[in-house]
Amino acid sequence: MDKQDAVQSLTDTMAKFTAYIGKHLPTDVERKLAELRARETKPLAKAIYLSMAENQEAANRLDRPSCQDTGVIQYFITAGAGFPLLGELGDVLAEATRRATIAAPLRHNAVETFVEKNTGTNTGSRIPWLDWEIVPDDDGVTIDVYMAGGGCTLPGSATVLMPGQGYEGVTDFVFDVISSRGVNACPPLLVGVGISTAVETAARLSKKALMRPIGSRHPDADAAMMETLLEAGLNEMGIGPQGLTGTDSVMGVNIESSARHPSTIGVAVSTGCWAHRRGRIRVNPDLSYRIISHEGVTL
Structure with a gap:
């Protein structure tokens, strides 16, 4: 050729x-939505999950976005x-x-x-x-x-923390972002967190985190534990599907990181909607x- x-x-x-x-949604997203739908307890939230499944079935059948x-x-x-x-x-x-x-x-x-x-x-x-x-x-x-x-991924947020704020500061920033605009981003969300040395590097990593499969974990044990803890904490907020309250808030939390300058902790959050x-x-x-x-x- x-x-x-x-x-x-x-x-x-x-x-x-x-x-x-x-x-067509990727396999990991379809499986996670089915899992969240199965364990949802609130009637309205369960109805919304069923509507999401019907929407996707129609997209597949009609060959439409x-x-x-x-x-x-x-x-x-x-x-x-x-x-x-x-x-x-x-x-x-x-x-x-x-x-x-x-x-x-x-x-x-x-x-x-x-x-x-x-x-x-x-x-x-x-x-x-x-x-x-x-x-x-x-x-x-x-x-x-x-x-x-335009409603989920593009309005990402990034900042640079002082080193004394530590990983508690990272956690606070993630919760601030999700609690302030997560309702409008068509949850349940896949949350990508970038932790790096500046806003531009953290932002890039937060977006790359959204490319990772749901359920995958950061290779560093402490970072993987932070992913698990953030996911559990965000789910306790009970944002629910489409922000109308429910058992869960997120499909998962993925962290990507790099080495950083000792004087800065760059952190960024990007979100993917349920139709990821x-x-x-x-x-x-x-x-x-x-x-x-x-x-x-x-x-």
């Missing part, structure tokens, strides 16, 4: 996958340095977004700043947003596709692929 044909093949795959995840806000398209790329189309990947994903916008269809959510004009293609300056990580000694690429909604539309695909150098996030799916 020559390079032009390879680019076309990869673009077709990513356009189909991007369109697909707007309509799960939510009217199909978000800003973001791609989180873990690319092997030897992937043969590494240099073309940015253009491939932009074109895949344009095609998915028509094929799905996806709502037009790219407005050029200052121009104040919707592009109509879900592409524009630095949109779709590409987050890059290059891995040596690898010739494939893993791509997380995410639809970042993300997908992970692994593309091999011969452009064969495996969908990781949705079990048993081929395009």
Whole structure:
């Protein structure tokens, strides 16, 4: 396959996958929602969970997006340095977004700043947003596709704490964010927490935390314990589905962290709504692929 044909093949795959995840929730999210629905005790909350399940069944059956806000398209790329189309990947994903916008269809959510004009293609300056990580000694690429909604993920919050505030300060910040705006973010939420050295690094990590499967744990034992404790504490708030109270508030809490300057603790919180539309695909150098996030799916 020559390079032009390879680019076309990869673009077709990513356009189909991007369109697909707007309509079908990943396997871990579906399972978690079923778990929360089964243990819910309040009649109204249980009815809302049933409505969510009916909504998703209709999206699957009618081949339509799960939510009217199909978000800003973001791609989180873990690319092997030897992937043969590494240099073309940015253009491939932009074109895949344009095609998915028509094929799905996806709502037009790219407005050029200052121009104040919707592009109509879900592409524009630095949109779709590409987050890059290059891995040596690898010739494939893993791509997380995410639809970042205007009511849930995009209004994230970040700050820098003084070191004396410690992990108690991190906990306070997480609770402040969820208690102040979690009701409006279409709970139950997947909460991504980034702990780092500055607002920009913490914010990036909080978003990458949302790409992790529900139920996964941070490799550090103390961080994993903090994930568990935050999840339990947030659930005690009883925000419930769509913020109308219930047994739980969140689908889970994922923390991503980095080393930091001794004088700062950067912390950020990003949230994913109950219709957490993300997908992970692994593309091999011969452009064969495996969908990781949705079990048993081929395009």
